[in-house]
Amino acid sequence: xxxLPLVVLSGLQVGCVYAMMALSYFVIIxxxxxxxxxxxxxxxxxxxxxAAMLLAALPYPLVFLASILAATLISLLAERLVIRPLEARxxxxxxxxxxxxxxxxxxxxxxxxxxxxxEVRLPGPFAENPLILGETVFVLPQTLxxxxxxxxxxxxxxxxxxxxxxxxxxxxxxxxxxxxQICGVDLGRVRFAAFAIGGLIAALLGWLYGPLHAxxxxxxxxxxxxxxIALIIGxxxxxxxxxxxxLLLGLFEVxxxxxxxxxxxxxxxxxxxxxxxxxxxxxxxxxxxxxx
Amino acid sequence: MKAAADQEVRRxxxxxxxxxxRVAVWAAIVAVLLLAPLxxxxxxxxxxxxxxxxxxxxxxxxxFVIGRIGLFSLSHAAFLGVGGYVAAILAQRxxxxxxxxxxxxxxxxxxxxxxxxxxxxxxxxxxLAVATLAFTLFADVFARQATDITGGAYxxxxxxxxxxxxxxxxxxxxxxxxxxxxxxxxLVLENVRLSRLGRAILAARDNEAAAAAAGIDIPRTQLAGYxxxxxxxxxxxxxxxxxxxxxxxFVLSLDITFLWLFIVLVGGLGSMRGAxxxxxxxxVGPEMLGFAAAQQVLTAGVLVxxxxxxxxxxxxxxxxxxxxxxxxxxATGDG
Amino acid sequence: MAxxxxxxxxxxxxxxxxxxxxxADVDLEVPRQEICGVIGPNGAGxxxxxxxxxxxxxxxxxxxxxxxxxxxxxxxxxxxxxxxARAFQLVNLFGTMSxxxxxxxxxxxxxxxxxWQAITHLSGFAAExxxxxxxxxxxxxxxxxxxxxxxxxxxxxxxxxxxVATARALAAEPRLLLLDEPAAGLAGPExxxxxxxxxxxxxxxxxxxxxxxxxxxVMRLCDHVAVLHFGRKIADGPPAAVRSSEAVIEAYIGx
Numbered sequence: 089x090x091x092l093p094l095v096v097l098s099g100l101q102v103g104c105v106y107a108m109m110a111l112s113y114f115v116i117i118x119x120x121x122x123x124x125x126x127x128x129x130x131x132x133x134x135x136x137x138x139a140a141m142l143l144a145a146l147p148y149p150l151v152f153l154a155s156i157l158a159a160t161l162i163s164l165l166a167e168r169l170v171i172r173p174l175e176a177r178x179x180x181x182x183x184x185x186x187x188x189x190x191x192x193x194x195x196x197x198x199x200x201x202x203x204x205x206x207e208v209r210l211p212g213p214f215a216e217n218p219l220i221l222g223e224t225v226f227v228l229p230q231t232l233x234x235x236x237x238x239x240x241x242x243x244x245x246x247x248x249x250x251x252x253x254x255x256x257x258x259x260x261x262x263x264x265x266x267x268x269q270i271c272g273v274d275l276g277r278v279r280f281a282a283f284a285i286g287g288l289i290a291a292l293l294g295w296l297y298g299p300l301h302a303x304x305x306x307x308x309x310x311x312x313x314x315x316x317i318a319l320i321i322g323x324x325x326x327x328x329x330x331x332x333x334x335l336l337l338g339l340f341e342v343x344x345x346x347x348x349x350x351x352x353x354x355x356x357x358x359x360x361x362x363x364x365x366x367x368x369x370x371x372x373x374x375x376x377x378x379x380x
Numbered sequence: 381m382k383a384a385a386d387q388e389v390r391r392x393x394x395x396x397x398x399x400x401x402r403v404a405v406w407a408a409i410v411a412v413l414l415l416a417p418l419x420x421x422x423x424x425x426x427x428x429x430x431x432x433x434x435x436x437x438x439x440x441x442x443x444f445v446i447g448r449i450g451l452f453s454l455s456h457a458a459f460l461g462v463g464g465y466v467a468a469i470l471a472q473r474x475x476x477x478x479x480x481x482x483x484x485x486x487x488x489x490x491x492x493x494x495x496x497x498x499x500x501x502x503x504x505x506x507x508l509a510v511a512t513l514a515f516t517l518f519a520d521v522f523a524r525q526a527t528d529i530t531g532g533a534y535x536x537x538x539x540x541x542x543x544x545x546x547x548x549x550x551x552x553x554x555x556x557x558x559x560x561x562x563x564x565x566x567l568v569l570e571n572v573r574l575s576r577l578g579r580a581i582l583a584a585r586d587n588e589a590a591a592a593a594a595g596i597d598i599p600r601t602q603l604a605g606y607x608x609x610x611x612x613x614x615x616x617x618x619x620x621x622x623x624x625x626x627x628x629x630f631v632l633s634l635d636i637t638f639l640w641l642f643i644v645l646v647g648g649l650g651s652m653r654g655a656x657x658x659x660x661x662x663x664v665g666p667e668m669l670g671f672a673a674a675q676q677v678l679t680a681g682v683l684v685x686x687x688x689x690x691x692x693x694x695x696x697x698x699x700x701x702x703x704x705x706x707x708x709x710x711a712t713g714d715g
Numbered sequence: 716m717a718x719x720x721x722x723x724x725x726x727x728x729x730x731x732x733x734x735x736x737x738x739a740d741v742d743l744e745v746p747r748q749e750i751c752g753v754i755g756p757n758g759a760g761x762x763x764x765x766x767x768x769x770x771x772x773x774x775x776x777x778x779x780x781x782x783x784x785x786x787x788x789x790x791x792x793x794x795x796x797x798x799x800a801r802a803f804q805l806v807n808l809f810g811t812m813s814x815x816x817x818x819x820x821x822x823x824x825x826x827x828x829x830x831w832q833a834i835t836h837l838s839g840f841a842a843e844x845x846x847x848x849x850x851x852x853x854x855x856x857x858x859x860x861x862x863x864x865x866x867x868x869x870x871x872x873x874x875x876x877x878x879v880a881t882a883r884a885l886a887a888e889p890r891l892l893l894l895d896e897p898a899a900g901l902a903g904p905e906x907x908x909x910x911x912x913x914x915x916x917x918x919x920x921x922x923x924x925x926x927x928x929x930x931x932x933v934m935r936l937c938d939h940v941a942v943l944h945f946g947r948k949i950a951d952g953p954p955a956a957v958r959s960s961e962a963v964i965e966a967y968i969g970x
Binding site: 386388389390392393394397398568571572574575576577578579580582583585586587589590591592593594595596597598600601604608 | 843
């Protein structure tokens with residue numbers, strides 16, 4: 089019982105990772121209707137580029153910014169080269185999924201070819217000394233960083249969607265693409281912005297998750313899938329859903345791993361997914377709440 | 381005059397499924413495959429060929445599910461794993477006669493497919509893909525963690541080989557077993573394609589409302605197809621176990637799942653011939669070029685992007701176009 | 716002496732979509748082997764009536780009864796196994812198949828899966844297929860699209876596609892044939908062929924209920940005509956009587 093605060097902290101930390109990933113999926117789904125399976129890879133790219141540049145002894149702030157920028161740019165490249173032509177052709181949804189999986193594989197393994205497939209340490213922006221909060225409770229600065237960045241991202245996105253005019257056209261495009269076009273919203277721009285924002289969030293996540301786990305070309309696999317599962321659990325149409333779904337999944341997973349065993353913690357994600365898909369496919373958060 | 385036209389229509393609809401020409405072509409291909417070890421004696425090449433054959437069984441089955449039934453299911457690796465592990469565990473740990481493990485392995489795959497199929501097949505598009513992918517991930521983790529059952533990351537080793545008249549079947553003999561399994565799978569899938577059930581499956585894919593109006597119980601029909609494909613996949617798993625004589629969670633990795641998926645797409649969705657060609661291309665090509673497993677998937681990924689963007693009908697479509705030009709008939713996508 | 720109930724009976728059929736009442740309290744009796752046409756101005760509720768009887772969705776009130784058994788509210792494929800065949804307004808053909816294959820699917824009996832038969836091509840496979848091919852070929856002849864049989868449906872005209880949909884419904888040799896605007900998009904000779912095909916289907920034992928815009932077509936072909944207006948039935952009788960009914964004329968011309 090004395091470990092409960094630790095379990096909760098750890099669960100929330102993992103949960104924030106899933107929530108951020110879910111949010112990146114959300115932005116793209118709502119603007120374009122596409123589930124971009126490759127989101128996890130942009131996270132990976134930022135982390136791997138970051139680790140590589142740090143090994144080349146480049147200054148930390150520069151590395152931080154450059155790696156995120158590079159990952160976001162590559163995600164936009166994928167949108168331009170793969171998704172846009174397929175959409176323009178009105179391709180069957182299954183073909184689109186395969187195209188995205190193709191992008192995922194190409195990015196993941198080309199990175200493996202170039203940078204090698206070992207996992208490397210990625211230092212976080214802060215010192216590594218844990219802060220002692222109680223007898224058995226301690227927290228890493230990186231954890232606080234994760235919480236802070238997650239909160240900031242969600243707030244920033246909310247402000248964007250509700251307080252800026254472009255953000256408003258974003259929401260309109262999500263709800264009614266045809267109506268939006270009639271109102272003069274440029275759907276192409278909206279789509280581009282969606283992929284940019286989604287890519288950016290995923291890239292940022294590379295610096296949240298990377299220091300916690302390790303940077304390697306395969307690191308995008310688990311968070312990529314679980315991020316989408318978290319969104320389904322929370323609500324496909326609401327950023328609040330991304331947050332709630334992510335945190336819940338993280339908490340359950342860590343709790344299960346701690347109290348039952350790691351075998352079951354993986355099963356948790358699958359079980360929760362099935363549960364929600366069949367019992368409450370619209371997710372936890374009702375569509376009217378949060379903003380969609 | 382009219383009677384002749386009617387006859388035409390009846391002939392069109394009631395054609396024999398296996399005319400002499402077709403039987404001859406298939407028999408020739410099978411004969412070549414079966415006799416190949418007489419010519420190709422290099423053990424490494426035979427191993428490669430056997431791997432390609434097993435991949436082909438898998439991709440025929442996957443092509444059937446995604447291309448014909450129209451369900452984007454990514455849990456085929458899990459079904460192969462179930463078949464393979466059940467066979468391996470029964471033979472190695474419980475001393476069950478290896479041949480006997482075949483129906484048991486297939487039954488196990490079918491049971492799992494039936495179990496997850498009932499809820500999962502109601503989903504569509506991205507949701508079906510994610511749910512089935514999550515199941516494969518779960519199977520992978522299960523295989524790695526439930527060490528008592530599956531042997532963990534090391535898997536099951538020292539699987540007793542199949543025997544025929546006291547002779548253990550290894551190497552070229554397992555190649556022959558694989559070819560026979562391939563023949564069986566292809567025959568079953570072809571027969572189903574040419575049957576009322578096969579037409580019902582295509583109808584359900586093309587237009588659900590009209591298919592239901594014609595009396596087709598779509599969920600039941602799709603589940604039947606899904607379970608059938610799982611049976612074939614289980615067969616592939618069985619062959620895999622007794623060919624490699626060792627089984628570990630490698631087959632359950634996402635890379636392999638993606639590789640098989642890409643092979644089906646490169647071959648052209650719905651085309652069995654295409655799946656065969658793509659299996660050979662992606663099974664042999666990277667090997668010949670000295671690529672490791674990860675680069676094999678990468679090659680497949682690049683090819684699939686090219687196909688999806690530029691040649692949507694894949695290798696099978698190319699072959700069909702060549703054939704159609706040769707016979708000067710329009711291609712109906714029969715693959 | 717007990718009066719025999721009509722083969723197809725619509726009893727108090729009504730449908731509401733949210734606040735909109737598409738159909739209200741419609742009664743209709745269609746005796747065996749009769750061709751009954753339902754007409755009315757746009758928005759009269761014809762398609763709604765058709766869809767309910769066809770099993771696309773259940774009624775809000777009332778029911779449709781076929782030969783003593785309720786068919787409204789049943790799932791679509793169950794309705795088919797009761798001997799009902801339908802051709803809808805939207806051309807619902809199977810896009811990757813040929814004309815002949817489309818009609819073949821309509822001709823085949825799909826009530827039992829018969830997996831073993833499908834895998835082995837034994838257990839009566841050949842006999843079943845021959846019988847289905849016979850039914851399909853007859854339907855193709857009836858509708859007059861024999862020359863289109865081998866073509867992929869993506870390569871024929873809209874009017875021809877509608878004929879294929881009708882042939883597919885006929886191929887089931889149904890007890891009840893439901894057709895939603897079968898003449899739409901057809902040219903003169905095609906309409907003749909369609910009329911003849913429907914008549915022959917009736918002679919072979921089918922009862923027909925069709926919904927149409929083309930009033931001439933309905934008046935010439937049908938034994939009995941019902942007129943809907945704003946979701947209610949305003950006339951029901953032989954073509955001549957309906958044609959001269961004041962209520963009907965008012966409805967069509969408007970006031």
